[in-house]
Amino acid sequence: YTWPDPKLDELESQIYDLFGYNFNAFPGFPTAVNPCTLDFFDTGAANKNRSNAADWIRTAYHDMATYNTADGTGGLDGSIQYEQDRAENVGDGFNNTIRFFQTSLSRYLSVADSIAIAAKIAIEVCGGPDIPFRGGRIDATGPNNPGVPEPQQDLASHTAAFKRQGFNPTEMITLVACGHSFGGVQHSAFPDTVPLDDGLDDESLPFDSTPFTFDNTIAVEYIQGTTRNPLVVGANDTTNSDKRIFASDGNVTMKGFAEDPESFKTACASQFANMLNQVPSDVQLSEVIEPLPVKPQLPFLLFTGDGTLQFSGQIRFWNMSESSSRTIKLLWADRSGNTDASYTGVLSHASNWAGTNKAGQTTALWYKIGSLNQTQPEIDIDEETGISKFWFEVDEGDGSAVRTEDQNGAAFVLQDAVMLADSTCNNGTLVHIDIAVRSDANPSRVYVEYDVQVPNGPGTIITVDTADAALLQKGVSSTYDLWTVDLPKTAISTTLKAAVNIAADIGGNKVTTSYFRPFVGGQIGYKRCA
Numbered sequence: 042y043t044w045p046d047p048k049l050d051e052l053e054s055q056i057y058d059l060f061g062y063n064f065n066a067f068p069g070f071p072t073a074v075n076p077c078t079l080d081f082f083d084t085g086a087a088n089k090n091r092s093n094a095a096d097w098i099r100t101a102y103h104d105m106a107t108y109n110t111a112d113g114t115g116g117l118d119g120s121i122q123y124e125q126d127r128a129e130n131v132g133d134g135f136n137n138t139i140r141f142f143q144t145s146l147s148r149y150l151s152v153a154d155s156i157a158i159a160a161k162i163a164i165e166v167c168g169g170p171d172i173p174f175r176g177g178r179i180d181a182t183g184p185n186n187p188g189v190p191e192p193q194q195d196l197a198s199h200t201a202a203f204k205r206q207g208f209n210p211t212e213m214i215t216l217v218a219c220g221h222s223f224g225g226v227q228h229s230a231f232p233d234t235v236p237l238d239d240g241l242d243d244e245s246l247p248f249d250s251t252p253f254t255f256d257n258t259i260a261v262e263y264i265q266g267t268t269r270n271p272l273v274v275g276a277n278d279t280t281n282s283d284k285r286i287f288a289s290d291g292n293v294t295m296k297g298f299a300e301d302p303e304s305f306k307t308a309c310a311s312q313f314a315n316m317l318n319q320v321p322s323d324v325q326l327s328e329v330i331e332p333l334p335v336k337p338q339l340p341f342l343l344f345t346g347d348g349t350l351q352f353s354g355q356i357r358f359w360n361m362s363e364s365s366s367r368t369i370k371l372l373w374a375d376r377s378g379n380t381d382a383s384y385t386g387v388l389s390h391a392s393n394w395a396g397t398n399k400a401g402q403t404t405a406l407w408y409k410i411g412s413l414n415q416t417q418p419e420i421d422i423d424e425e426t427g428i429s430k431f432w433f434e435v436d437e438g439d440g441s442a443v444r445t446e447d448q449n450g451a452a453f454v455l456q457d458a459v460m461l462a463d464s465t466c467n468n469g470t471l472v473h474i475d476i477a478v479r480s481d482a483n484p485s486r487v488y489v490e491y492d493v494q495v496p497n498g499p500g501t502i503i504t505v506d507t508a509d510a511a512l513l514q515k516g517v518s519s520t521y522d523l524w525t526v527d528l529p530k531t532a533i534s535t536t537l538k539a540a541v542n543i544a545a546d547i548g549g550n551k552v553t554t555s556y557f558r559p560f561v562g563g564q565i566g567y568k569r570c571a
């Protein structure tokens with residue numbers, strides 16, 4: 042896709058900026074599955090086979106399992122929030138999962154996409170295959186029809202349930218084996234399947250001897266006859282659903298998985314992806330989100346009133362490794378689209394500004410707009426000529442040709458009609474947001490947008506609220522007027538991200554700035570009011 046696309050930009054960060062210099066990814070899914078034995082809701086040694094990773098994967102399946110291919114209803118839509126009182130959703134793993142990312146939801150990050158991202162990251166970080174990711178799941182506002190398979194049901198009803206969900210019998214065996222590569226069955230949820238050992242409050246019996254890692258042990262132990270899977274060798278044969286499912290094709294599929302770990306991995310990659318992509322028929326998922334080769338993060342213009350616009354932000358270069366000889370130049374076109382030899386500035390880089398989606402690797406380098414030198418930390422743009430787009434020239438300094446990074450000619454578009462003014466301040470309880478608006482823009486409305494989490498029974502709905510700005514001073518500089526709005530901290534404190542953006546309706550179009558965090562340190566426009 043072409044930057045900027047706020048929703049895809051957010052999702053891209055959530056799946057690629059996971060380790061290292063990863064301030065973007067929020068809440069930081071990998072922190073909960075690195076190591077994969079982590080269990081945030083651990084109640085003691087008795088639960089030692091449980092993990093966040095297993096909870097997240099089971100949550101994705103149970104949310105999806107209401108899908109009905111015939112009428113396009115159900116699927117991965119966050120409806121699990123409203124379905125936890127059902128017998129088919131016994132256990133606290135769903136609530137644990139949703140609680141983890143509840144505070145980071147935004148208009149760009151739905152509950153349903155968060156569930157899908159959590160499962161994808163758990164699988165990938167814990168030894169599993171890469172799962173291609175498509176985004177744009179929309180949250181249901183109430184429950185779907187029931188439909189999650191339960192262990193006491195017979196093979197015919199499981200086959201029918203998976204068919205309804207869009208999986209044929211081989212895919213059913215595959216998806217169950219892939220999912221049950223993680224975690225196990227808990228006594229408290231399934232007391233008949235898992236007896237309680239003396240002296241324990243609760244315990245979980247794993248499906249295989251490696252419940253924290255994706256691997257084909259689930260199949261190897263099953264085929265060898267050494268499995269302790271409580272849904273295969275449980276004392277009550279009625280609830281041995283894995284046994285019935287695994288054996289349903291004469292063990293052909295499980296034998297293949299036991300003999301060839303790579304074939305298991307490949308098969309799981311495609312069935313996990315299918316699971317995450319079963320969404321209601323009125324939801325249109327994006328294309329598979331690939332990492333952007335060059336990605337601006339919070340490119341920001343700040344109106345100073347001294348004749349310049351301060352341009353700051355960070356740029357991520359994917360698939361780049363450290364080099365002391367490299368220099369990267371930023372170039373821009375002015376408001377009229379013209380270029381000039383003077384429209385250029387440096388990007389700076391420090392050696393620990395490296396990140397990746399794989400633990401222990403370096404995949405991307407981060408550069409900052411402006412120099413590292415504190416006296417010139419951003420690039421100053423003449424407010425009279427302004428900016429309309431920017432791009433980069435990468436010189437490896439090794440004699441190879443200088444490379445232009447401009448999104449195949451589209452460049453990186455940046456509007457300069459509305460922006461934060463540096464007179465913005467906060468007094469602890471409200472932020473006094475000053476907005477510079479280009480005098481020739483004639484906006485019909487200038488406003489601030491912010492996300493609000495609205496409780497909806499046991500679930501959450503994200504809405505976008507707005508606060509309108511009023512004109513404060515015409516001609517505050519040669520090119521700009523000043524508008525202002527007061528936003529109480531309570532308005533934006535319902536999301537941990539606490540981010541807002543400035544918008545204006547100009548000539549029938551909506552123009553906006555990036556999301557920024559007026560109350561949180563380290564970003565722009567949050568100084569204390571005098």
Ligand code: HEM
Pocket residue numbers: 090091092094095096098099102131132133134190191192193199216217219220221223224225226227228230231282286316
């Ligand atoms: C006929 C289909 C299935 C049945 C009857 C079934 C049954 C169960 C049961 C009884 C548990 C124990 C839950 C607990 O103790 O809280 C469980 C756990 C789990 N299931 Fe399934 N399952 C099925 C399919 C799947 C699928 C398709 C996936 C994912 C692809 C999956 C992923 C998991 C995971 C990861 C756990 C471990 C949870 C933990 O340790 O906290 N299951 N399953």
